[in-house]
Amino acid sequence: MFKEDTIAAIATPSGYGGISIIRISGSEAFEVCDRVFKMKKGSIFDVPKNTINYGHIVNKDTNEIIDEVLVSKMCEPHSFTAEDVIEINCHGGMSVTKDVLTLVLKNGARLAEAGEFTKRAFLNGRIDLVQAEAISDIITAKTSNFAKSAMSSLKGDLSSKIDEIKADITNMLARLEVTIQYPEYDEEDLTNNEIVELINSMKYKLNKIISTFEKGEILKDGIKVAIIGKPNVGKSQLLNALINENKAIVTEEAGTTRDIVDEVVNIKGVPVKFIDTAGIRNADSKVEKIGIDKSIEMLEESNIILFCIDTSRALDTEDMDIIKMLPDNKEVLVVLNKMDLNTNVDTVKAFDNYKTVEISALKKEGIEKIENKIYELAGLSEDDGVGNTLVSNIRHKNLLIGARDDFDNAIKMINEGLEVDLVEIDINAALYKLGGITGETTSEDIIDEIFKNFCLGK
Ligand SMILES: Nc1nc2c(c(=O)[nH]1)N(C=O)[C@@H](CNc1ccc(C(=O)N[C@@H](CCC(=O)O)C(=O)O)cc1)CN2
Numbered sequence: 001m002f003k004e005d006t007i008a009a010i011a012t013p014s015g016y017g018g019i020s021i022i023r024i025s026g027s028e029a030f031e032v033c034d035r036v037f038k039m040k041k042g043s044i045f046d047v048p049k050n051t052i053n054y055g056h057i058v059n060k061d062t063n064e065i066i067d068e069v070l071v072s073k074m075c076e077p078h079s080f081t082a083e084d085v086i087e088i089n090c091h092g093g094m095s096v097t098k099d100v101l102t103l104v105l106k107n108g109a110r111l112a113e114a115g116e117f118t119k120r121a122f123l124n125g126r127i128d129l130v131q132a133e134a135i136s137d138i139i140t141a142k143t144s145n146f147a148k149s150a151m152s153s154l155k156g157d158l159s160s161k162i163d164e165i166k167a168d169i170t171n172m173l174a175r176l177e178v179t180i181q182y183p184e185y186d187e188e189d190l191t192n193n194e195i196v197e198l199i200n201s202m203k204y205k206l207n208k209i210i211s212t213f214e215k216g217e218i219l220k221d222g223i224k225v226a227i228i229g230k231p232n233v234g235k236s237q238l239l240n241a242l243i244n245e246n247k248a249i250v251t252e253e254a255g256t257t258r259d260i261v262d263e264v265v266n267i268k269g270v271p272v273k274f275i276d277t278a279g280i281r282n283a284d285s286k287v288e289k290i291g292i293d294k295s296i297e298m299l300e301e302s303n304i305i306l307f308c309i310d311t312s313r314a315l316d317t318e319d320m321d322i323i324k325m326l327p328d329n330k331e332v333l334v335v336l337n338k339m340d341l342n343t344n345v346d347t348v349k350a351f352d353n354y355k356t357v358e359i360s361a362l363k364k365e366g367i368e369k370i371e372n373k374i375y376e377l378a379g380l381s382e383d384d385g386v387g388n389t390l391v392s393n394i395r396h397k398n399l400l401i402g403a404r405d406d407f408d409n410a411i412k413m414i415n416e417g418l419e420v421d422l423v424e425i426d427i428n429a430a431l432y433k434l435g436g437i438t439g440e441t442t443s444e445d446i447i448d449e450i451f452k453n454f455c456l457g458k
């Protein structure tokens with residue numbers, strides 16, 4: 001087992017609270033605890049493992065009682081870090097918690113770095129890197145469905161899918177080796193067709209994992225929805241109706257909104273960021289122009305575009321110019337606004353071939369239809385992330401795509417009639433990348449970088 005010094009940190013958020021936990025981990029955890037913890041009789045060494053023990057934290061130099069506490073004792077390897085672990089449950093509150101930690105640090109423990117407890121669990125082989133990252137995802141999850149998907153990764157569901165492909169590769173490499181080394185054993189030989197078939201079946205498994213990324217990303221970070229249109233069609237009025245708050249300025253003057261105004265709303269458990277933008281037109285004012293540039297950026301940055309139209313008026317060149325700007329790789333929902341006024345039939349008809357919703361932002365009519373459509377366009381359903389693993393981590397995604405490229409290269413080599421040895425190089429490269437996801441082949445720098453982003457005490 002990986003042996004290190006004994007670390008300590010506050011594991012609970014700072015601030016006022018009922019209870020705070022100070023965590024100590026390492027080979028001297030019990031010694032450190034013994035120096036600061038006084039029980040009615042006996043010491044922490046005498047009590048059985050996995051027990052919670054009542055007593056006081058005492059500064060033995062001054063005999064001063066710092067706090068009345070409960071202390072948990074866990075013995076290696078059956079603890080979170082797989083080392084000896086002590087958890088001091090003291091009273092919540094910033095000063096008492098800090099005082100207990102300071103005393104612990106004075107008595108032989110070192111302050112832990114961010115993520116160091118989880119890093120130890122990983123280095124000691126209790127969890128792999130995907131599971132360690134899942135712990136961080138659970139903590140930072142903004143939605144319960146994303147937390148459920150992270151929990152599935154923590155259980156090892158994603159790791160076992162990756163391990164399965166790694167095992168397929170190792171198997172195939174062993175057979176390739178026989179083919180190369182002992183060409184005389186014909187029955188063991190892999191034909192080129194068989195090699196391609198094996199690679200394709202692994203690629204199929206990889207693609208299935210990669211295809212979950214889009215949804216994983218949405219559950220993790222939410223959906224960005226940009227409200228776009230020419231001036232005065234009611235974009236700001238629509239934002240206010242969607243967020244149920246008068247946040248954006250609404251006036252009858254064209255060119256009211258200059259800067260981006262946004263707000264996050266929770267729609268069926270998914271955070272949706274609505275972004276109100278400046279009306280796009282050929283503007284003269286410098287400030288308005290800057291605002292319009294930002295609107296155009298939002299066309300690129302958002303996941304879904306609400307293209308807002310004033311149905312009480314005829315379409316004009318300003319509307320048409322924006323239609324030309326709509327990116328075709330994005331979902332666009334045409335919001336036919338101001339339906340409470342006299343409707344221009346031709347304007348509505350012009351969008352016959354688009355996805356549309358008819359609303360009145362002013363009267364707050366049809367807002368729910370927009371919410372449902374957004375949920376639908378994002379391809380979401382209520383049980384996303386529940387019991388199914390989603391890849392939501394860009395590091396994982398890049399390595400998975402890299403491995404797929406290696407497979408493609410290998411197939412290309414075979415089709416070009418190149419030596420099997422060369423194919424082996426690509427297959428090995430794919431194996432190395434998959435090992436980088438779960439942690440076996442990840443460089444120390446990257447491992448450090450991953451744990452640095454964890455919170456303190458985790
Ligand atoms: N007080 C407290 N609460 C906590 C944690 C903790 O460390 N302390 N956790 C941590 O972040 C999470 C729970 N995760 C944990 C995961 C593994 C082990 C553990 O001791 N595993 C051992 C023994 C398992 C067993 O007894 O069956 C093992 O895997 O060998 C503990 C907590 C959430 N709540």
Ligand SMILES: Nc1nc2c(ncn2[C@@H]2O[C@H](COP(=O)(O)OP(=O)(O)OP(=O)(O)O)[C@@H](O)[C@H]2O)c(=O)[nH]1
Nearest residue numbers: 231232233234235236237251255256257279361362
């Ligand atoms: N009757 C009616 N008027 C609306 C509706 N939505 C917006 N308006 C009015 O249209 C005018 C413009 O609304 P805004 O929300 O400021 O328009 P905008 O698209 O944000 O305009 P810019 O910020 O200039 O690009 C205001 O007078 C609103 O009250 C609607 O559904 N019905």
Ligand SMILES: [Mg+2]
Nearest residue numbers: 235236256257
């Ligand atoms: Mg506006």
